[in-house]
Amino acid sequence: MRQNRDHEGGAAARRLGDPWRELPDAGRGYLSVYFSEPLARWPVREITRRADNKSDPNIETGTYGLFSTCEPSMRNRIVLDGAATIFFLTTRKPHQGRVISGYYHVGWYTEGTQGAVNRDYALAADKMHFIDPILASDLAEPLAAICSTQFRTMKPIDVETVATLRRICDERPDRTAEYLGEVERIEAFARARSGYAYPSWGREAGFSWADAPEYYQTDAELSKVPNSSRNRKWRCRECGYVIKSGALLKKCPLCKQMATLAPAEEGA
Numbered sequence: 001m002r003q004n005r006d007h008e009g010g011a012a013a014r015r016l017g018d019p020w021r022e023l024p025d026a027g028r029g030y031l032s033v034y035f036s037e038p039l040a041r042w043p044v045r046e047i048t049r050r051a052d053n054k055s056d057p058n059i060e061t062g063t064y065g066l067f068s069t070c071e072p073s074m075r076n077r078i079v080l081d082g083a084a085t086i087f088f089l090t091t092r093k094p095h096q097g098r099v100i101s102g103y104y105h106v107g108w109y110t111e112g113t114q115g116a117v118n119r120d121y122a123l124a125a126d127k128m129h130f131i132d133p134i135l136a137s138d139l140a141e142p143l144a145a146i147c148s149t150q151f152r153t154m155k156p157i158d159v160e161t162v163a164t165l166r167r168i169c170d171e172r173p174d175r176t177a178e179y180l181g182e183v184e185r186i187e188a189f190a191r192a193r194s195g196y197a198y199p200s201w202g203r204e205a206g207f208s209w210a211d212a213p214e215y216y217q218t219d220a221e222l223s224k225v226p227n228s229s230r231n232r233k234w235r236c237r238e239c240g241y242v243i244k245s246g247a248l249l250k251k252c253p254l255c256k257q258m259a260t261l262a263p264a265e266e267g268a
């Protein structure tokens, strides 16, 4: 089992042990859109997004949905359908259009803190490859249309599209190490500014495999929790605090308990 932060990026195949289970690859995949970091030289996720610091795609661990609650329905379908390849798309600046930045080939999955009842599966790549970003509109048709036609957060793609996009990425140099360096640089910048790498999480450090075990599903009594809060407020059933966050957090930023947050109704 290789679970360290300084892996060698795209070429590194790995095997994960318990509680990870192997995901069979049926050939299909997903396009997944993420917010990218405006302060970064490489299009990593938006670590400094206000009141909604992003942890996915978590290239430090090669996971998706382990630390965040992003895209539960996509993660659920990936597991159920064996749609094992996720291509990541983002818009760097409002006028530049969408770029493709790389992909995960998902080899492993496990239940996240909110459990299968909440369609909460964590995914782990057995291979990832990030590249010099390619403008979606520069791809040959029908890929340009598939990747740039408006969709909000994700879109399933067929076997042929997966194979072609993967070939396009694989023939380009692997920049995963540069992306990883940029994640660390942005975290250090955020820490210098606020004392936290992830202020909306109350989190000083970055993410590594050492953090993974507390994000695995361990509570057999889980109930269904809504994934969004209209007023962006969440109440912790352990410490009672109400916190503000764009997305449901898996861990309470105050008492650090797992899976304790639920939407806080106005006036409640």
Ligand SMILES: [Zn+2]
Residues within 6 Å of the ligand: 236, 237, 238, 239, 240, 241, 252, 253, 254, 255, 256, 257, 260
């Ligand atoms: Zn709490």
